[in-house]
Amino acid sequence: MALSPMDVTHLAAVDTARAARVLDEVRSAALSGQRLPVAPRPVIGQSWERMLRSGVDPDHDFRSGLLSREEVQRRREASTLRHVLPVLREGLLSVADVAHHIMVVADEEGRVLWREGSAPVLRKADGLGFEIGADWREDVVGTNGVGTPAVTGRPVQVFASEHFVRSHAAWTCAGAPITDPRDGRLIGVVDVSGPLETMHPATLAWVDSVAKLAEARLRERHVRSLERLRAVAAPVLARLDGRALVVDRHGWTAAVTGMPYTERLALPTSVSAGMRWLPALGRCSLEPLAGGWLVRAADEPVTRAAVRIVLDLREPRRRSVEVSGQAGSWTRELSPRHAGLLYLLAVHRAGRSAADLARDVFGDPARTVTVRAEMSRVRRYLGSLLDHRPYRFTESAEVEILLPDHPDAELLPRSTAPVPGRRRRPVRDA
Numbered sequence: 001m002a003l004s005p006m007d008v009t010h011l012a013a014v015d016t017a018r019a020a021r022v023l024d025e026v027r028s029a030a031l032s033g034q035r036l037p038v039a040p041r042p043v044i045g046q047s048w049e050r051m052l053r054s055g056v057d058p059d060h061d062f063r064s065g066l067l068s069r070e071e072v073q074r075r076r077e078a079s080t081l082r083h084v085l086p087v088l089r090e091g092l093l094s095v096a097d098v099a100h101h102i103m104v105v106a107d108e109e110g111r112v113l114w115r116e117g118s119a120p121v122l123r124k125a126d127g128l129g130f131e132i133g134a135d136w137r138e139d140v141v142g143t144n145g146v147g148t149p150a151v152t153g154r155p156v157q158v159f160a161s162e163h164f165v166r167s168h169a170a171w172t173c174a175g176a177p178i179t180d181p182r183d184g185r186l187i188g189v190v191d192v193s194g195p196l197e198t199m200h201p202a203t204l205a206w207v208d209s210v211a212k213l214a215e216a217r218l219r220e221r222h223v224r225s226l227e228r229l230r231a232v233a234a235p236v237l238a239r240l241d242g243r244a245l246v247v248d249r250h251g252w253t254a255a256v257t258g259m260p261y262t263e264r265l266a267l268p269t270s271v272s273a274g275m276r277w278l279p280a281l282g283r284c285s286l287e288p289l290a291g292g293w294l295v296r297a298a299d300e301p302v303t304r305a306a307v308r309i310v311l312d313l314r315e316p317r318r319r320s321v322e323v324s325g326q327a328g329s330w331t332r333e334l335s336p337r338h339a340g341l342l343y344l345l346a347v348h349r350a351g352r353s354a355a356d357l358a359r360d361v362f363g364d365p366a367r368t369v370t371v372r373a374e375m376s377r378v379r380r381y382l383g384s385l386l387d388h389r390p391y392r393f394t395e396s397a398e399v400e401i402l403l404p405d406h407p408d409a410e411l412l413p414r415s416t417a418p419v420p421g422r423r424r425r426p427v428r429d430a
Helices: 005-014 016-032 042-054 069-078 080-096 119-127 147-152 203-238 336-347 354-362 368-385 407-411
Strands: 102-107 112-117 156-159 171-179 186-195 244-248 253-257 274-278 282-289 292-297 307-312 320-325 328-333 397-402
Touching: 016 042, 016 156, 042 147, 042 407, 069 112, 080 102, 080 112, 080 186, 080 203, 102 119, 112 119, 119 186, 147 156, 147 171, 147 186, 156 203, 171 203, 186 203, 203 244, 203 253, 203 282, 203 292, 274 328, 307 336, 320 368, 336 354, 336 368, 336 397, 336 407, 354 368
Parallel strands: 307 397
Antiparallel strands: 102 112, 102 186, 156 171, 171 186, 244 253, 244 292, 274 282, 282 292, 307 320, 320 328
16 A cells, blocks of 8 residues: 555554655655655655765765864854753753653754753664764765754754654654744754654644744844843934944944934845945944944945846855945845845846745745745845845846855755756856
């Protein structure tokens, strides 16, 4: 009897051993190019395709060098994740030990920084190289509950032979990304893992809910930091004439004077004191304050003339947009989703509607609310360089795009919809 991917998920809940055998057959057929007895879940199938393209060996687990103890400690102290460890522990560890699970917290580069839970399971994880300081990126160890959520940007459960590397087939894991509410960037992944028999269909929802609770705690911290900055800003702005505002290091507004309130000001990735050109205000002076910046507009009209935009999308962890014009240049790093959206706009210079972008990114034209929210965030830093109805780069902007080898799969990993013209390079591919 043929099984659908959903059937396999349900089967795993009642007959773990049989589900594992079915998935092993699916994986073996997929790797050998034979007809599949049942299609893998889309998120797993797409991950396997990435692994085959990147050359991960399914029969040998590759373990890069562990980070030194000193480097692990340095990363822990620098990571925003340290602020939400109590939330993660309270939400996950109270159950993990009883359920024979472990909790793993990795940074945005897939390095395991914290690992706690059932002692016997920790020993089994050691045998897989799932240790403190290990590199658990998808393109290093294959489809897994840390690396795959980091790539897809959504919670993923990986069961048995859904793992690409054969030695992980006796393992199950469920991981959810954690993003920084200040800029939407991935800061890490929280994962609950254990032996195959510990799998439960509700595990993924449980892990995702705790990850969202951690993000909510980070938002609370951000609100408190803006309140502190507002107290610093008030006497400074009271002495000024003209348009000015005080923002934190991520551009979130604490206070304004002489201009309408704007929630966030787009700042370059590398901010320094002096005169800068910002899309929302034109020429501005930036002066450092404790915890942020004083931004004073030069009250000159914003011009659209002679602007060059370079989208460098080649390296997954270093995608950026560089804008240069008469007033100088600035660079900003891009989140995976913003990289995908700007890639589409660079390819389709005539523009894309919200429904078009939803179809391109998600394979679902109905997801326009998500697209509009993301494009609103993009416009915060590209400002007048983007038009809308439809969304597009302004005609006066010269756009250059530098692409990876497989732009469709790498920039739009969640899309299943073909997009005509996607592979065209709008200017050149260096």
